[in-house]
Amino acid sequence: MIKGFRHILFPEVCISCRELLDTEENFICTACFAEFNPFPGSGAGGEALKRLVREHFSEDQVPSDAWCLYPYRNSGQLHDALLALKYGGIFPIGALFGRKLGELIASGGQHAPFDGIVPVPLHPLKCIERTYNQAAKIAKGISGVLRVPVLDKLLVREHYTDSQTGLTSSARRKNVHDAFRPGRLKCPNRLLLVDDVVTTGSTLIAAARVLRESGASSVAFATVALTEKE
Numbered sequence: 001m002i003k004g005f006r007h008i009l010f011p012e013v014c015i016s017c018r019e020l021l022d023t024e025e026n027f028i029c030t031a032c033f034a035e036f037n038p039f040p041g042s043g044a045g046g047e048a049l050k051r052l053v054r055e056h057f058s059e060d061q062v063p064s065d066a067w068c069l070y071p072y073r074n075s076g077q078l079h080d081a082l083l084a085l086k087y088g089g090i091f092p093i094g095a096l097f098g099r100k101l102g103e104l105i106a107s108g109g110q111h112a113p114f115d116g117i118v119p120v121p122l123h124p125l126k127c128i129e130r131t132y133n134q135a136a137k138i139a140k141g142i143s144g145v146l147r148v149p150v151l152d153k154l155l156v157r158e159h160y161t162d163s164q165t166g167l168t169s170s171a172r173r174k175n176v177h178d179a180f181r182p183g184r185l186k187c188p189n190r191l192l193l194v195d196d197v198v199t200t201g202s203t204l205i206a207a208a209r210v211l212r213e214s215g216a217s218s219v220a221f222a223t224v225a226l227t228e229k230e
Helices: 002-009 030-035 044-056 077-086 092-106 124-130 134-146 169-175 202-213
Strands: 066-072 116-119 155-157 180-182 190-198 218-227
Touching (some): 044 066, 044 202, 044 218, 066 077, 077 092, 077 134, 077 190, 077 218, 092 134, 134 190, 155 202, 180 202, 190 202
Parallel strands (some): 066 218, 116 190, 190 218
Antiparallel strands (some): 155 180
């Protein structure tokens, strides 16, 4: 009831299409979520993510489990939504995407296959610039569905790296080489590593390597979107 009155007094619009939201919608309307064109079937996005890693890295770097919601292009409504999350300060979108990722994982019958969820960390200076880590917001949404804790102190981004946007595969790999180090907490066995958009998998691979060296027996990947080849 209160939300309904607030919506009448202060109309809210979808960040993608700019249309007025219904009272039960938050930030992104139902129509735009449908327009994001998710991967067909519960496992298609994960298989696409594994193939991407396989293309750019050796077979032993491919995660045993992976999940991804959407194919991604550098234009369109999904692009606008992810920009709003990453750079526009609309961080609640992260929880929306995270809940959808959590539901995707749970749809396979794996309600708690992890001991912890690890968001890919930002460097502290970059986190100050943005005021939050978008991957952590996504991880929190996943946690709410799977009831698995977010462990954002397991991994530290030690070097302030340039944006990966526009870099070649080899440049991306070099950009994040040794970018991460272990945090002070003991590393659990089974972890889910979370990021927003994956293009070559370089960041996830670099982060997963540190987690495995710290004691994790398995590191699965989850990401909102996977960049399609143009």
